[in-house]
Each structure stands twice: as C-alpha cells, then as structure tokens.
Amino acid sequence: MVLFTGGAFQGKRTAMQSIFGIADHEIMDGKESADDKSAAERDSRAKAVAAFDHYHLCIRRQMEQGLDPLEELEKLYRERPDIILLCDEVGQGIVPLEQKERDYREAVGRTMCAAAAKADAVYRVICGIAERIK
Amino acid sequence: MMILVSGGAASGKSEYAEALLLRLANGAGKTYLATMKRDGEEAERRILRHRQLREGKGFETLEAPVNIDAVAGACREAVLLECISNLTANEMFGEEVHTAAAERVAAEVDVLQKKAKLLVAVTNEVFSDGLSYDEMTVNYIRELAAVNRLLAKRADAVVEVVYGIPVWRKGAGIC
Incomplete structure (x- = not known):
C-alpha cells in the first residue's frame, strides 16, 4: 500500500500520477461511489483500479452506514495490498462543536494511522510538492 | 532535554511521544503530567x-x-506533558482568565524543563482548518501558536x- 496525504487541493492526485504513472481511468474516486452504484459493481471496480482518491469521503460514508472504517480498511488491504490511497489530512483545526464532525475527524486520523503503518511508502503533499515521509 | 511533539487530531502524536520518552528515559523514573480537565x-x-x-x-x-509549575517538584526525572493545547485553554478560559496566556504557559513549562532531566511536551496543530471563528477562539488559536513558537525555540x-x-x-540528530 502507498498513502498520499496532505491538506485539501494540494495536488495529491497529480503528484501521485506523476510518481506512479497512473492514468485517470485507473483511479477510483471517493466522490463517485457516493452515487447509487451497487456494492458489487463498486467492489469489482476496487479490484481493478490502481488508486483510490478522496478516501476521506469513503470514511465519512462508511460511518453514515454504521460501518467501522478501520475494519473496512483492513478488508481493502487484504484484497488490494498494492492499492494507492489518497486522503485529505483533516485533523489540523479547532475541535469541531458537533459530535458527528469530531467523530469523523477522529476516524479519519485513526484509519490513516493504520494505513500509514501498513504502507510501504507515505507521501505528504503541500503546494503540489510531494515529500516522502516513509 | 526538551522535545516538543506536535500533530493534528488523531495523528498518533500521543503514541509517538510516549514511545520517544520510553526510548530516551533510560530507566529514569517517569511521570505522565496530564492537563486535561x-x-x-x-x-x-x-x-x-x-x-x-x-x-x-x-x-x-x-x-x-x-499552574503546572506548582507540581514540577513532584515529577520524576522523565516527564511526558500532555498537552500544551489543553493547558493553554485552561489558563485562558478557567476560573482565572489569562488573555495573554502564551508567556504564562511558556514560563510554567520553563520551570518544568529546568527541573526535569527529560521533558517530552505534546502540543497540537489547530491552525489549518481555514474556518472563521469568534474572537475568543481566534485569541486561543493565536496564543497557542505563540506558545508553540516559544517552546520550539527552547x-x-x-x-x-x-x-x-x-x-x-528541529534536532533530528539528537533523538
């Protein structure tokens, strides 16, 4: 597994594509699985793609569906130990007033700690520049 | 020796700070100094x-x-201080209100730093969500940032x- 993290709109996807030579059609997007595609269709795509963009949106959806994001990551990793994950870094702000947002922030953090521990490489992207921190 | 450990929410900073302290403590007595209310x-x-x-x-x-300086004398040689962001909030919004808390917090930590052989202090990155906040929260963000800068210098x-x-x-080589 490879992880790209960093703030929103920092150029994670472009950096990932230039480092790993991944084309657009090989990327699944956390945004797109928000629509009503069947689970089977989503799973079969997850098997085929090389990278998973906006993974934080998947974590939010998993929570809304009552799933455990850590378990979902485990599942993904078991099936696709070679996947490249791209996920916004969301923890560097003031503690949100809403419980739901606090839980989301916590879940993204803990899930990404687990992902970073498993990953062979972790890149952090700022201003479009990727720094390999692991 | 003082090491400042920072990071966002759920970034693994506590776990890292603790492992760092255990590695560097070399058998010295260990105190966990908790500032959370x-x-x-x-x-x-x-x-x-x-x-x-x-x-x-x-x-x-x-x-x-x-007032963590008041318990500095009771701490063992190696101290894990967690965390600066709670301490700053408590000093600013507690029973006593200290608007300019940065100097105060830094002075408290200074007492602890001089007393402890090894101090690992955990703080928090709260500066990058890009949201607009009320004056009270903005003051807090500014004061915590100032504390972080003061502590990082020392x-x-x-x-x-x-x-x-x-x-x-800073100081990658020494750890």
Missing part, C-alpha cells in the same frame, strides 16, 4: 484511552489542568507526527 463523558473516554496506552509502562500520573528537538510518522522540524 475531567469535564464529561468524552473527556473520560479520552483519559481512559490514554491510560490504556500507558498501562504497565511504569508511569506515575499527575493531573494539573493549570526545545532541543521538535517533531511533527503525521499519522504516526515523525517529521523532524
């Missing part, structure tokens, strides 16, 4: 999680939500933890 169920959950992380590792726990090493991975900002 016990003010509800969520705080208790966090405290429990941190207690479980430290279990069986030989820490003595002290609690001081404000620290022998500064490390930012990104999802459990250390990104050294």
Whole structure:
C-alpha cells in the first residue's frame, strides 16, 4: 500500500500520477461511489483500479452506514495490498462543536494511522510538492 | 532535554511521544503530567484511552489542568506533558482568565524543563482548518501558536507526527 496525504487541493492526485504513472481511468474516486452504484459493481471496480482518491469521503460514508472504517480498511488491504490511497489530512483545526464532525475527524486520523503503518511508502503533499515521509 | 511533539487530531502524536520518552528515559523514573480537565463523558473516554496506552509502562500520573509549575517538584526525572493545547485553554478560559496566556504557559513549562532531566511536551496543530471563528477562539488559536513558537525555540528537538510518522522540524540528530 502507498498513502498520499496532505491538506485539501494540494495536488495529491497529480503528484501521485506523476510518481506512479497512473492514468485517470485507473483511479477510483471517493466522490463517485457516493452515487447509487451497487456494492458489487463498486467492489469489482476496487479490484481493478490502481488508486483510490478522496478516501476521506469513503470514511465519512462508511460511518453514515454504521460501518467501522478501520475494519473496512483492513478488508481493502487484504484484497488490494498494492492499492494507492489518497486522503485529505483533516485533523489540523479547532475541535469541531458537533459530535458527528469530531467523530469523523477522529476516524479519519485513526484509519490513516493504520494505513500509514501498513504502507510501504507515505507521501505528504503541500503546494503540489510531494515529500516522502516513509 | 526538551522535545516538543506536535500533530493534528488523531495523528498518533500521543503514541509517538510516549514511545520517544520510553526510548530516551533510560530507566529514569517517569511521570505522565496530564492537563486535561475531567469535564464529561468524552473527556473520560479520552483519559481512559490514554491510560490504556500507558498501562504497565511504569508511569506515575499527575493531573494539573493549570499552574503546572506548582507540581514540577513532584515529577520524576522523565516527564511526558500532555498537552500544551489543553493547558493553554485552561489558563485562558478557567476560573482565572489569562488573555495573554502564551508567556504564562511558556514560563510554567520553563520551570518544568529546568527541573526535569527529560521533558517530552505534546502540543497540537489547530491552525489549518481555514474556518472563521469568534474572537475568543481566534485569541486561543493565536496564543497557542505563540506558545508553540516559544517552546520550539527552547526545545532541543521538535517533531511533527503525521499519522504516526515523525517529521523532524528541529534536532533530528539528537533523538
């Protein structure tokens, strides 16, 4: 597994594509699985793609569906130990007033700690520049 | 020696700070100095999680939500101070209100730094969500940032933890 993290709109996807030579059609997007595609269709795509963009949106959806994001990551990793994950870094702000947002922030953090521990490489992207921190 | 450990929420900074302290303590007595106020169920959950992380590792726990300099004498040689962001909030919005808390917090930590052989202080990155806040919150953000800068200047090493991975900002070689 490879992880790209960093703030929103920092150029994670472009950096990932230039480092790993991944084309657009090989990327699944956390945004797109928000629509009503069947689970089977989503799973079969997850098997085929090389990278998973906006993974934080998947974590939010998993929570809304009552799933455990850590378990979902485990599942993904078991099936696709070679996947490249791209996920916004969301923890560097003031503690949100809403419980739901606090839980989301916590879940993204803990899930990404687990992902970073498993990953062979972790890149952090700022201003479009990727720094390999692991 | 003082090491400042920073990171966002759920970045793994506590775990990293603790492992760092255990590695550098070299058998010295260890104190966990907790600054979090016990003010509800969520705080208790966090405290429990941190207690479980430290279990069986030989820490003595002290609690001081404000005025940590007053307990410096009671600490053992190696101190894990967690965390600066709670301490700053408590000094600003507690029973006593200190608007310009940065100098005060830094002075308190200074007393502890001089007393302890090894001090690992955990702070928090709260500066990058880009949201607009009320004046009180903006004051807090500014004061915490000032504390972080003051402590980083005095620290022998500064490390930012990104999802459990250390990104050294100062003094990488000494740890």
